[in-house]
Amino acid sequence: MPDDRDMLDERSIKVLWAVIHSYINNPDPVGSRYVTRKYAFDFSPATIRNIMADLEDMGFLSQPHTSAGRIPTDKGYRFYVENLMDEMEENVSVHEELIESLTKRLDDLREDIYTLLDETTRTLSTHSHYLGIAVSPGPDGSTLRRIELFPYSDDRIAVILFTNEGIIKHKILKNSFSFSRNDLNKIARYLNREFSGYTIKEIRRCLFDEMARDKALCDSLISRALSLCGDVVACYGSNVFISGLSEILELPEFSDVEKVKELSRTIEDKHAVIKLIDSLANEEGVQVIIGTENTIEEMKAMSIIASTYKEGDKPAGVVGIIGPTRMDYSSAISLVDVTARYLTKILDEGGRQWRRER
Amino acid sequence: MPDDRDMLDERSIKVLWAVIHSYINNPDPVGSRYVTRKYAFDFSPATIRNIMADLEDMGFLSQPHTSAGRIPTDKGYRFYVENLMDEMEENVSVHEELIESLTKRLDDLREDIYTLLDETTRTLSTHSHYLGIAVSPGPDGSTLRRIELFPYSDDRIAVILFTNEGIIKHKILKNSFSFSRNDLNKIARYLNREFSGYTIKEIRRCLFDEMARDKALCDSLISRALSLCGDVVACYGSNVFISGLSEILELPEFSDVEKVKELSRTIEDKHAVIKLIDSLANEEGVQVIIGTENTIEEMKAMSIIASTYKEGDKPAGVVGIIGPTRMDYSSAISLVDVTARYLTKILDEGGRQWRRER
DNA sequence: GCTTAGCACTCCCCATGGGAGAGTGCTAAT
DNA sequence: ATTAGCACTCTCCCATGGGGAGTGCTAAGC
Known part of the structure; x- marks a missing residue:
């Protein structure tokens, strides 16, 4: 204004x-x-x-x-x-300390983004004394790197999905057919050729189109491969990580137990949190949502500082801080900014060799 | 007494x-x-x-x-x-409802024990209105079912570990050698032949012995296989799941914020919780720890009801309830009992075909 | 016309104190 | 051995009132 x-x-x-x-x-x-x-x-x-x-x-x-x-x-x-x-305010960059702490705690974890994000929320919360929050890449943030299949038991097969962002998802599928290991290898090769480099969301849409169009086409191995892939891709969702409850309880804002209950109810509801955060997922840079600007009733007394981290130049997930409206915005914002950039850098290093031109 | x-x-x-x-x-x-x-x-x-x-x-x-x-x-x-x-008290079996709820929520998840346990804690907490807690099988509760290896990037390989309990662990290993897919298959076959059916702990010990004894023996593929296996097995640990904070905050015991802080600090410290629970891991049946019988200072006002769930006839992990000493022991105990049995049953169904005579 | 001193007023906070209520321990009677 | 009666204790609640911090307004000063 x-x-x-x-x-x-x-x-x-x-x-x-x-x-x-x-x-x-x-x-x-x-x-x-x-x-x-x-x-x-x-x-x-x-x-x-x-x-x-x-x-x-x-x-x-x-x-x-x-x-x-x-x-x-x-x-x-x-x-x-x-x-x-x-x-x-002259923006005091005490962030060497933060970066050091991030490096120390996160460097070993770059291959497993879930642990990475979990640790990130811990670091955020200890540095800010507010809640640290992170959302992992969802279907449109994750790019398929590779898919692997193998038999798990007589009627089940194991599917392992790798993404550029370091997400590894596994799923056991119950299948009416029984595939030989050879079949599975063939299917995996086909799926990798076809889909690696695309985001999960693109793959979903693509599968949908394919299946609609080629109902007639009955190369049975391919159609089975597609349906297999569909099963896995269907349940791909974001994960939410939050930590630092004991930090934020130290604030005088939470000397009233009712407030604590309200907060704990809200953050136990992952869906609400995802909804809350997802609206920010496509914005550039650090977002600030103050109190009532928020859509969730129980969070009207809280502010959210969040930023997307990216894989390549595509937004992947979100990291941030949740605290009372009476928040130290200045340091919270740079804290989130630095953290998001750091994650982006880690993903960049891990993903460079794999990124595929299209 | x-x-x-x-x-x-x-x-x-x-x-x-x-x-x-x-x-x-x-x-x-x-x-x-x-x-x-x-x-x-x-x-x-x-x-x-x-x-x-x-x-x-x-x-x-x-x-x-x-x-x-x-x-x-x-x-x-x-x-x-x-x-x-x-x-x-005539033990009112309102537990049809519980079993139904368990069945409904857990049946689809039997292949992924982490999600399964997470959901279990949710069910436990909504039914008891206390904290639900679960610990996944640790090194001596998990039996290796299968190990799979494949190349991940130039200098990294992906290792996927399946256990009888439905745990799937993955790890990316940085390796100084570069293995061909063929090598990896060979190694995997060897490791599976050698180690499947043993617990992670046994494998650890076995690896240790082997390496000490056969330093001379230099079949390089085998020794690499062993060191690979060692890397993966080394970081195998229990996971802790806790939920229901907002349930337990409703109790008058927690109208004092200090108590809430104390509790939230304690349950944020997974290590403390594991230590607390692990002592029960080898006992049969439902364990009850009341107030000061507890070893953790911050938990002296709480009671713990816990029971191991088993895989085959070997204790795998622990589920339980944490509540105030003023707890409804009767229903908490049967709740935990029923839940542990249910988990045991699920594991049994999943694992039967795989259990190997030794 | 902007600034300021002065003052009456408002509202929170907290310490104080008394009264009601619940429950005990003791004693004496049954 | 049980119980009625009674004095006593302690908490909880509420009303009361003074102190303090801060305001808004008005009138005087620069």
Whole structure:
């Protein structure tokens, strides 16, 4: 909202920033006297009071009750994130430490992205003291690298799926036919030739078309191969990783048990979380969702910082931080940014040799 | 403690049972008047008071403060679990419902034990309203069914491990040699011939012996095969699944946030949980650990009901429930019992055709 | 006209204290 | 051995009131 930006003079902006800055560090309503003293304004508390009253009228601040100090509204935080954060603060890059910690913890895991993401959420949460969250690539983020088949028991076969992103999925399929190992090798070769390099989503669509079109075509091995592939690809979904509950419980926001219950119910519901995060999956760079901007009722008191990590130049999955609206946006944002870039780099190194021109 | 049993006459036992029964349903200290009325004793409150005072002297009950009612001690619960539970209560088998729910949710998952166990904890927690917990088979619970190898990239190979318990582990190994697919097939055949049917732990020991003994023997393919196998087997560990935090937060025990923090810290530490559970892994039947009997400091206020599930007749992993000491032991125990048996059955059906005589 | 000092006012927070209620232990009577 | 009666203890709840922090408004000052 560039309008808002224009509505505020230098002085108001400074006051708004001071209130938010103070409130982020300490969740007490901020009073006029405190602002003048702590932030060394050349005005008396009375002047600051007038300014704060104006800011409240404009919707940037609010009062818990008459005769308490002001606290930022979601709109206030939004303004802060968009206009104030960078210019008011020299962005201290304490991120060497983070990168070091990421490197140390993640470097061995680059072949197994699920463990990798799980560890990532741990690192995010210990560094931010909020919830760390990660979503693994879904059907349109994962590119098939290879598929392997072999007999598992008399009537079952094992399918192993490798993707460029380092995801390894296995599935045991019950099959009415019994395939010889040779058959399976042939099928695997066929599927690899046909589908590797495509995303799971593309493969799904392709299978769908193929089957619709070629019902007549009855090369039985191929049609069996396709249906096999369909079975595996059908249940391909994102995984969600969240950690740091004990971190976030330390915040005064969660001294009320009801809040804790609400939060734990929400994050136990993976579907809700995926829905929440997926809307961000196609945006570039770090996304910030503040409080009520959120779609999930139980999360209206929380903010989300998220960014996609990529495989090649295609968005794969999402990493982020969930914390209270009173969040240290500045460091949270750079934390998420650095982490997403780091994951992208890891995937890049792992996937380079495999990426296929199309 | 058979001594205790003898120390208590019929009447005292009835009172003890009444106090525990009442307290389990409602966490208020139980008074003498309440006991006489609610449990239809033929004595006056004064008599009950005397009995309760005796029970307190013997350590079965305690008072939060003078002039409050009595609450059970851990020793009281222990006595209840060992002597009173079965005889005082007709064990209502509401477990058709549970089995149905297990069947519905788990039947499709029998080939993937991790998802299976995860769902199991969910079922356990929704039925008990406590925490559901499951530990997957560790090195001495898992029997190798099959090992598969194939090239993954120039300098890496993929190893897939199947166990009788339905565990499928994959690992990407960086290797200084480059193996041809043919080599890998040979190696896999060799390893399967040599090791399938043995537990991971046995394989570890065996590898160790072999390598020590046959350092001289330098059939290079075999020695490479062994070292390959060693790499995979080395990092084989148990997984822990826990769910139902939001269930357990509903209990009045957790109206204090400190308690919640403590609990969430504890269950976030998988190592501690494994340590806690592993001690039970070799016992038969359902185990009950009450409050301070526990080794972990933060869990002294909790009880654990756990049972091993088996593969064949060998204990594989553990399932259980974690709740407050004031737990509905009776139904928790049969819940865990039924669940463990069900898992055993599923494993049995999946593994029968594969079990190998030795 | 902007700024500020002064002041009355509002509202939260917390310590205090008293009363109701529940339950006990003891004693004396049955 | 059991029980009625009673004094006593302790918690919980609520009402009360003072202290403190902060506001809004008004009128005076630059």
